[in-house]
Amino acid sequence: MNEKYVAQDIEKKWQEYWQEHNTFKTEYDESKEKYYVLEMFPYPSGNLHMGHVRNYSIGDVVARFKKMKGFNVLHPMGWDAFGMPAENAAIKHGIAPKNWTLDNIENMKLQQKSLGLSYDWDREVATCKEDYYKWTQWLFQQFYKKGLAYKKEAKVNWCEHCHTVLANEQVIDGLCWRCDNKVEKKDLSQWFLRITDYADRLLDDLDTLDHWPSRVKLMQKNWIGRSEGTQFSFEVPEINERVAVYTTRVDTVYGVSYIVLAPEHPFTERLISGKENEAELRAFVDRMRNMSDIDRTSTDAEKEGMFTGAYAKNPMSGEDVPIWIANYVLVDYGTGAVMGSPAHDERDWEFAKKYNLPIKPVVSHEGEEYSLDAWQTSYHDDGITVNSGEFDGLTSEETRVAITKRFEEQGIGEGKTNFRLRDWLISRQRYWGVPIPVCYCEHCGEQLIPEDQLPVRLPEDVNFVAGAISPLATSESFLNTTCPKCGGPARRETDTMDTFIDSSWYFLRYTDARNDKEAFNKKIADYWMNVDQYIGGIEHAILHLLYSRFFVKVLHDLGLVEANEPFKGLLTQGMVLKEGSKMSKSKGNVVSPEEIVNTYGADTARLFILFAAPVDRDLDWSDQGVEGSYRFLGRVWRIIDAYQQAAAKNVTGDLTKEETALRRELHRVIKKVTEDLDNNFNFNTAISAVMELVNAMYQHKDKNESVNANLANELTRNLVLLLAPFTPHITEELWHELGQTDSVHAQQWPVYEEAALVVDEIELAVQVNGKVRDKIVVATSATKEEIEEQAFASDRVKEFTDGKTVAKVIIIPGKICNIVVK
Template sequence: MNYNFAEIEAKWQEIWQNKLTFNAVFNDQQKKFYCLEMFPYPSGKIHMGHVRNYSIGDVISRFKRMKGHQVIHPMGWDALGLPAENAAIKHKLHPEDWTLSNIAFMKKQLQRMGFGYDWRRELATCSPEYYKWNQYIFIKMLEKGLAYKKKSEVNWCPSCRTVLANEQVVDGKCWRCDSAVSAKDLEQWFLKITAYAEELLSTHAELSQWPSKVILMQQNWIGKSQGAEVIFPVADSELELKVFTTRLDTIFGATFIALSGKHPLVGDLIRENRERKEIEAFINQIEQESKLSREPAEKKGMYTGRQAVNPFSGEKMPIWIANFVLMDYGSGAIMSVPAHDERDFEFARKYDLPIRQVILPEAGGNEVGPLTDATCEKGTLTASGEYSGLSSDQACEHMGEFLAREKIGQLKTIFRLRDWGISRQRYWGTPIPVCYCPDCGIVPEALKNLPVRLPKNIDLTPADGSPLEKDSAFAKTICPRCSGPARRETDTMDTFFDSSWYFFRYAGPSASLPFDRDEARQWLPVDIYIGGVEHAILHLIYSRFISKVFRDFGWTDLSEPFPNLLTQGMVTLGGSAMSKSRGNVVDPDPLIEKYGADTVRLFILFAAPPDKGLEWSDSGVEGCYRFLQRIWNFFHKTLQPVPEVKPGDPVVAVKEIGIKLNRTIKKVSEDIEKRFHLNTAIAALMEFFNDLSARTEQLKRSGNDGLILEAMETMLKLLAPFTPHFANELWEKLGKQQILEEMPWPDFDPDQIFEETVNVMIQVNGKIKDKISVAIDCDEEEVKREAMKCEKIKQLLAGRQIVKMIFIKNKMLSIVSK
C-alpha cells in the first residue's frame, strides 16, 4: 500500500469542502477564536514566504478548533496597487483581468496546500463592493475633520509616477522600485493620524503579547519628544522666531539661532541684506544637495546678517541658515547650544562661533574649561543667571513656568510621526470620493452614489498626468450639492488604506455597512495575527489607527484590533526577501508535486521557529517525507494480525510508552499554544514515533496491541494540525467515522509524565564525574549514600575533606572538597 499523497490530499480537500468544516458559525456555547494571517497581494503565484505564513496560521487554527474553539479563519486579497498596473502595461492586459486571474490561480494553490479557510468570507479589495467602503470610511473621516487636503512637498517616485508616503521611502529611494525619490509640491489628501499619536503610544501597554521589538520600532517611529517652544524676537524688527528644544535648561548656552533654508521667515530676514543673492544661491544649493543624497552632508551655513534676542538673558545672537536644520520637524528653527549638542558643536567649530558651557556634568569636576567635545548629559546649571545651581530637570520646570508667565513660549510635546498622505496619482486604487465644485468647493460624493467606480476603459500611459485625470468621462461630474458641473478628484488611495480595516470586513463581508457590527462584536478582536515582520510599522500602525477611528465613530468598542501578534521571519533566497521583481521567488508547486502538501507544510514549519528568518533551501524536505512514509508503512504493517503472541515482560515498555505519550501530548500542546515553536513540536512527534516503533515488537509480542493502537490514535490527533490529509487518511483506516477536525485535542495525564527513576549527576568540584539512577524525588541523604558507594567518587574523595554539598532534587549532587 503506497502513500499516494496526491490522491489522499484531493480526497480530503473535497471532504472538508462538502462538510463545510471550516465555515465559522458563531454560537454561545464555544469560545471563539479569530485566527488571521496577513492577506496576500495577488502577484501571480504563492511563494515560500506565503507557505510559511499560512502554514503557521493553519496549524494554530486547526489546533484551536480541536481544543474546542469556534474558529474563524478567513482569507482574502490585497488586490489593488501598482504591480497590477505595471504588469498590465507590460502585457497589454487590464489590471483587473491580471489581478482576478492571479487571485484564481493563487486560491487554487492555497486550497491545494489544504489550508482551512472559511471561503464564504473571502474578499478582494479591488472589488467595488469592498472599495465602496474605503470611500464610505473616507467620507466619514472627512466629516470628522480626520481627512484634509493640503499642499505639501511630497516624495515623488519618477518611475512609479506617484507620491510615496514617508514610510515608503527607504534610504531616499522608492521602497518598490528603488528609483531615487525627488521632492514635488502637490495638493494631497492626508489622514490625521497625528491626532492619535499619543494614544497609539500609550495603548502599546495593552499589547503585552506583542514582540517587544515591534513595539520599540513603533515607538521610534512615532517619536514622542517632550520639550519647549521658545519665542526669540528678532532684533530691530517685529519678527519672531519660534524654536523647539528638548533642552530648555541649556538656553543660556545658546550662542546662535539656526534656520532651515525653507523657513518661512528667511525671505523677510534677508530682504535688506546686501548679500541677499548669495544667500539665496546658498539656500538653493543646500536644497539641491539634500535632494541628491539622504546621507547627512557636511554641515554648512550662512549668516543672515540679523540677530535674535535670547528671551532669558536678553543677549543678542546671530541668526544663521544651516543645512542641518529640518523644516519638517519642530518649527524649522533651532537655538544652537554648541557646548551641549554635537551638531551645534561641529557647526560652531567650523564657523568659529562661541561655545559656552552652562551644564556641569553630574560626575566629575565643577571646572569650566575649554571643551573638546559637546557634553550632552544632563547636570547642574552654571552661568545661567538665577537658574544656576539647579539640576537640569528643575531648571526645565522653572524655565517652563517663566515661559508661560511671560507668554514667550510654552512646554510642548512634539512627534516625529506625520499625517498619513494617502493620495496616489495612479489608476489601480480606490478613487477618493470627492468633487470640486466651482461654487461649493470641496464636496464629498453623496453616500448613495458610492461606490465611485474605476472606469474600465482607460489609457494607463497618458503622456502627462495620471490615467484618471486624463479620462474626462470620469473626471467630469456634477456637484452632489448643487448639481452644477464639477470635477472629480482623480487621485486614488494608498493601498495601505485598504488593508488597515479588512479584518473587520471578514465579519460580515456582504454587510451594507463597512462591516456587520454584531458579527464584529462576536468575532473581534483578532486572537492571533500572523505576518511578516516587515509590516511592523506601516500596516500595523495604520490598522491600529483606523480601529481607533472606528471606535470613535461608535462602530466598535475595540481600541486594539490585534492583542496578539506573531511576527514571522522572512523567507529569503540569496539573502533577500522573495519578490517577483527580484526574480528570486521559489514556487512551492514542484515540491508539492514531488512530496505532497503535507510534507511541504511539515518541512517549512520544521526548518526553524516561526519568528526567525529562514534562508530557503530544500535540503531536508526528504527527511519530512521519510517521516510520513515511515508512519504510513508502520501503520499498515501494525494493523496486520500478529502471528504469534508470546508472553514477555511488557511492564517496562508499557510504562515507558505511556509516559512518553503523555509527555509528547504536553510538549506538542504547549509548543503550539504558548511558544508557537512548531519546529520543536514536530521534533517531539518524530521522537515519539521513533520510540514507539522501536518498542512495537516487544509490545506486540506481549499482547499490548491495544496500547499501540491508542498511541497511534493519539499521534494522529497530534499530527492533524500539521499534516491534516495524511492524519485523516490513517484515522479513517482505523475505522473512525468522525474526521479529525471534529475530534477533541488529547489531554495528558499529569501523573503519567514522570519516570519512576531519574539519573542524578554527581559533581566533584564543579565537574560531572558520575551519575546514579535513583527513585524519583529521592531525598538528599539517600542520594549521598548512593553517591558515596560509587568507586569513582570514592577515589576522587580519598584523603580529601568535603567542604560542602549542594543537592538539587532529581538533578544533581555537587560535592566540594579540598
C-alpha cells in the same frame, strides 16, 4: 493501506473533501468562545514564495489547533489587490489592471489550496472589487465628517519611476520603498488623514499590547516620537516679528549662538530680500528646497547653511544671535526653526565648528572639564547649570522648569509636547486604487459624493500616461459629474487612496464579508474582534500596524466597533533564506513552493518550514532538511500501519513495564506539544517531541513481538491527532485508515493524564570517585540506604570498591550516586 507514503495520492483527495464538506466554514455563534487568527493578506503578484508558505503554515497550525481545542475559529484570507505593479503591467504590456490582478488572484488561490490551508473561503475579500472599495470610500467619508480627512498644498515625496506620491514612511534611505529609485520633492495639493490627533493614544496604548514583540512596540514608539519640551520665541527686530522654536533642552538657552530657519520658513523671504548677497541666498534656498527630507536630515548628510545677515535677540541673555538658513531644518517639523546650542548638541556642534560659530558651555558635569578639542557625547546629558545668570547651580531639570515658567509669565513661551509623527499623506496620482469620493463645484467648493452614489467606480476609458496627474484625469466620463449640493457641473477628485487604507480595516470586513448594507455589522464585528493572533513580517511594524491601530481607534470613537486595538497578539515570523541570503530571482536562489509540493507534497513543505527554526527567527533553506521531513512522514505512515496490525491481534491485559514506559512517553509528548502550541508557538520543539514519540514507538516494536491492543490504539490515535495541525493531509488519510468516518480536524485535542506521567522507577548513574561505573534502576520511593545497598551490590561497582575504605556516599536524588573510596 498502501505500504508506501505517496503524498500525491492523498493530498488532492482531501482538499476536495474539505471543500465539499465545508470543513473550515465558520459561523457567528455567541454561544461559543471565539478565536480569530489571521495572516497578513498578500499582494496578488501571481506566485507564492517561501515566505508566504511560512506565514500561512504558522497561521494554519494555530487555527487547526484552536479549533481542536474547542474554539469557534475565524481564519480568513483575501487580497491586498490595488497598487502600482498592476498599473505598471498595464503600461508595459497593455493588460487591464483588473484582469491582471484577478488572474493573479486565481493562480495564487490555487497555490494556497494546494498547501491544504484551512481558510473559510466564503469570507474571501479583494480590495479592488466594488463590494469592498465601496466601503473603503464610505469609511473615508466618516473620517472627513469627523474632521480627520483634509486637503492642503504640500511639498511631497515624488517617485518619478512610479509616477506617484509617497508617504514619508514609504521613503527608505531616500529611495522609493517599491522600486528603489531616488525620491524627489514636488509641490502638490494632497489629501491627509489627521493621525497626529491620535498620537498620544497610539503611543500610550502600546503598553496594553502584552502579546506584541517588544521590538515592534519600540519601533512604533520611536516613530511616534513624543517629546516633552518648551516652545518659545526670539524677537527679530529687523522684520518686527518673533520666530518660534521648540526644544527639549531649554536649560541650554544661554548657550544659543545662532538660530536656523528652514529654507521654506515664512520669514526666509523677508530676511534675505534686499541683502547684498540676495542672489546667492536665493540660489541656496532653491537648492535646499529641492532636496528630499531624507537627504536633508540624514545623520550622514553634510550640514549646509548660509547666514541671512539678520539677528534675533536671546530672550534670556539679551544677546544678538545670527539667523541662518540650513538644510537640516524642515518647515513642517516642529516650528520650522531651531535654536543652536552647540556645546550640548552634536548636530549643532558640527554646524558651529564648520562655520566658526561661538560654542559656549552652559551645563557642567562633575569631574569633567569641557573640551572643544575632544567633544564628548556626555555633553548631551543633564548636569549643573553654569554661565546662565541667576540659574547657575540648579540642575538641568530645575533650570528647564524655571526658564519655562519665566517664558510663560512673559507670554513668549510654554511647556509643550511634540511628536515626530506627521499626518498621513494618502493621495496617490495613480489609477489602480480607491477613488477618493469627493467632487469640486465652482460655486459650492469641495463636496462629498452622496453615500447612495457609492461606490465611485474606476472607469475603463483611461490613458496610462506618466506625470504628476492621475490617469483618472484622462477619463471624461469619470471626471465630469454633478454637484450634489446645487446640481451644477462638478469635477471629481482624480487622486486615489494609498493602498495602506485598504489594509487598515480588512480584518473587520472579514467578520461580515458578504454584508451589502454596511461595511460590517457591529454586533458581529464585536464578537470576533480583536484579532487574537496576527501573523506577518517585521517589515510592517510601522506602516501597516500603525495605520490599522489608528483606523480602529477612529472607528471605535465613531461607535462602529467596540475594540480599541485591532490585534491582541502579534507574531512576526523570520525570513526564509537560502545560503544565508534572502531568496530573490536576481540572486538565483529562489525555491519554488510549487516544485516542492509537486515533488514531496504540501505536508512535507509545511513540516520542514515549521521544524527547521523557531518561527520568529530567520530560516535557512535546506534541501536535505526537506528530504528528512519527507522521510519522517514515511516513518509515521509505516509505524501507524505496524501498530494497527498489532492492535488487530487483540493482545490485551495489563501493560508490561516497557508498555507502561511507552504510554508515559506518549502522555509526556501530549503535554509538551500542548504547552508549545498553547503558550509560545514553539512549533519546532513540538514537532521534535512528536519525532521522539515516533522513535520510541519504533524502538518498542523492534524489541517486542507484540503490543497491547488498547495501547496500540491509544498511541496511533493520539499520534495522528498531535500531527494534524502540522500535516493535515497525511493525518486525515491515517485517521480514516484507523476506521474513523469524520474529519481528524473536527476532533478534540488530546489531553494528557497526570497519572500516566508518574514514574515508579528511575535510572541512577553510580560513580566511584567521580567516574561512572554502572547504572542501576531504583524505585522512586527508595531511601538513601536502599539506594546504597543496590549500588554496592553491583558487580561493576564491586570491582572498584572491594578492599577499599568508603569515605562517603553522595546521592543526588534522581541523578547519581557517587561513592568516594580511599
